[in-house]
């Protein structure tokens with residue numbers, strides 16, 4: 001399984017969202033929507049082998065985690081507005097520690113960024129932190145055989161990043177830092193580059 005987790009420092013944590021103001025009052029929800037697009041959308045298809053999480057720390061009820069499961073998504077289209085409407089619906093649900101499905105393949109829970117990462121570590125996922133200064137993904141000896149893919153989690157930040165404390169947490173957990181470019185990129189573009197690198201590695205197996 002290929003999974004991404006985004007720390008969305010300012011993104012809204014209730015369904016009381018103005019869809020016409022995703023970057024402002026919704027706390028950069030435009031960025032979350034673009035990451036959903038990059039995680040899943042191919043030309044006329046979806047990446048069914050991908051899971052995307054965003055953990056929101058904006059007002060009024062942080063944290064709220066969203067989970068999108070590629071294999072279960074239905075009726076989602078690639079434009080930001082459509083994705084934002086699905087997110088709004090998910091955020092309207094009462095949240096508890098347990099994942100609750102809002103619409104097909106989209107779940108919410110009251111979960112912390114670090115706890116989700118710890119859960120993946122305990123499930124033996126290999127954890128990568130996307131960072132300007134890291135080693136290239138191509139040098140990480142990934143196992144990408146069709147019948148036995150390695151479980152991988154990619155952690156990334158929004159426009160603010162993940163912050164020093166969470167970086168330290170990832171270092172202590174043994175997360176590997178990988179760089180995708182010598183220049184700083186948008187989070188959604190990083191997801192596209194990761195998919196592209198993995199697609200190429202897989203085709204060269």
Ligand SMILES: C[S@@+](CC[C@H](N)C(=O)[O-])C[C@H]1O[C@@H](n2cnc3c(N)ncnc32)[C@H](O)[C@@H]1O
Nearest residue numbers: 130131132156157160161179180181183184185
């Ligand atoms: C717009 S950048 C964040 C910039 C923010 N000022 C910071 O200091 O982290 C969004 C996220 O994309 C990822 N990222 C950006 N450029 C990258 C690169 N060249 N290689 C790998 N990941 C990158 C990082 O995870 C980063 O947190």
